[in-house]
Amino acid sequence: DGGITQSPKYLFRKEGQNVTLSCEQNLNHDAMYWYRQDPGQGLRLIYYSQIVNDFQKGDIAEGYSVSREKKESFPLTVTSAQKNPTAFYLCASTLTGTGSYEQYFGPGTRLTVT
Amino acid sequence: ILNVEQSPQSLHVQEGDSTNFTCSFPSSNFYALHWYRWETAKSPEALFVMTLNGDEKKKGRISATLNTKEGYSYLYIKGSQPEDSATYLCASHGGYQKVTFGTGTKLQVIP
Numbered sequence: 001d002g003g004i005t006q007s008p009k010y011l012f013r014k015e016g017q018n019v020t021l022s023c024e025q026n027l028n029h030d031a032m033y034w035y036r037q038d039p040g041q042g043l044r045l046i047y048y049s050q051i052v053n054d055f056q057k058g059d060i061a062e063g064y065s066v067s068r069e070k071k072e073s074f075p076l077t078v079t080s081a082q083k084n085p086t087a088f089y090l091c092a093s094t095l096t097g098t099g100s101y102e103q104y105f106g107p108g109t110r111l112t113v114t
Numbered sequence: 115i116l117n118v119e120q121s122p123q124s125l126h127v128q129e130g131d132s133t134n135f136t137c138s139f140p141s142s143n144f145y146a147l148h149w150y151r152w153e154t155a156k157s158p159e160a161l162f163v164m165t166l167n168g169d170e171k172k173k174g175r176i177s178a179t180l181n182t183k184e185g186y187s188y189l190y191i192k193g194s195q196p197e198d199s200a201t202y203l204c205a206s207h208g209g210y211q212k213v214t215f216g217t218g219t220k221l222q223v224i225p
Contacts, residue, residue, distance in 0.1 A: 004157070033213070042118065042215040043203070090158075099165070101146050101207040105157040 002027045004106035006091050011111045013085075021076045021109045023091030031094040032074040033103065036060060036087045043090060049074055050096065078111065085113045118206045120216035127194050128224050134190045135219040137204035141185035146207040149178055149189055152218070153200040161189075161202075194223045 004025045013019045025032065031050045035043040045058030049068040063082025068074055074093075078085045088110050092103040119138045127133050139147060146165045152158040162171040167182040175192045191198055201218040208214075 035215075040217065042217040043205075044215075045213060048213075099146075100163045101213070102148060102160045102163050103150075103158075103205075103213075105150075105159075107157050 004091060004093055004104055006089075006106035006109050008109060009107065011109055013111070013113050015113055016080045017113075018080060019078050019085075019111065019113075021078065021089055021091075021111070023074045023076065023106060024072055025074075025091075025093045025104070025106075026072060027093055027095070027104060028071070029093035029104070030071070030096040032068070033092040033094070034058075034064075034066065034074070034076045035090045035092065037090065038087050046076065046089075078113075085111060087111060118204060118214045118216040120202075120204055120219050122219060123217065124220040124222070126222045126224060129194060129196060131194050131223075132190065132192045133194055133221070134188050135202055135221075137187045137189070137216055139185050139187070139204070139206035139214070139216075140208075141182060143208040143212065144182050144185075144206065145212075147180055147182075147187050148205045148207065149187070150203040150205065151200045152203055158203060191221075194221070196223045196225050199223045 007022045033048045034046040044060050046064050047066045049055035055066050065077045090108045091106040121136050149161040150158040162178045164180040169180040171178050178189045180187045201220045203218045205215045
């Protein structure tokens with residue numbers, strides 16, 4: 001079955017540590033995205049990548065970094081510079097060229113930093 | 115309108131009732147409007163992709179309309195069922211990088 005996987009589902013870290021969230025897709029989609037959700041807010045775009053080895057900052061990129069070395073994978077690193085890292089993180093992908101921009105989402109990772 | 119706004123924030127309806135939600139979005143630089151259903155403990159799933167002014171889409175008991183000139187979309191659910199309980203998100207697309215989500219409408223259908 002094609003889809004997007006994110007691991008782990010729950011992640012706990014101590015303040016000051018970097019942590020990497022995994023996102024893998026086997027849909028052969030070109031574009032991938034990372035979103036963050038906080039209570040009472042909509043999904044906010046952190047980073048997106050339209051092709052391998054290229055990515056762009058979204059609205060709230062500060063304190064985060066990404067890489068796109070393979071089409072299937074788009075890991076997100078939450079660095080110690082991110083002031084409020086505790087949140088729910090969603091990864092998504094889109095098939096480009098169709099004009100619909102429909103996004104397919106993973107199950108999400110809930111990160112708690114104490 | 116600068117952001118995507120959804121109303122109401124939450125809604126409780128009795129099983130069998132019909133209901134509707136609103137999504138307001140910037141009408142400039144519009145490419146597409148998406149509705150997603152997000153059930154608890156699952157991933158958001160696309161319901162409708164709408165691109166043309168006056169577009170109407172239907173999937174079973176759920177339908178949506180789009181007005182790109184005034185920047186709004188309505189989602190209708192006819193004869194709500196408990197399995198319709200979810201958060202309904204809309205997203206306005208101005209291209210791949212211009213994706214703005216609303217905060218969602220949380221629907222609870224009471225049996």
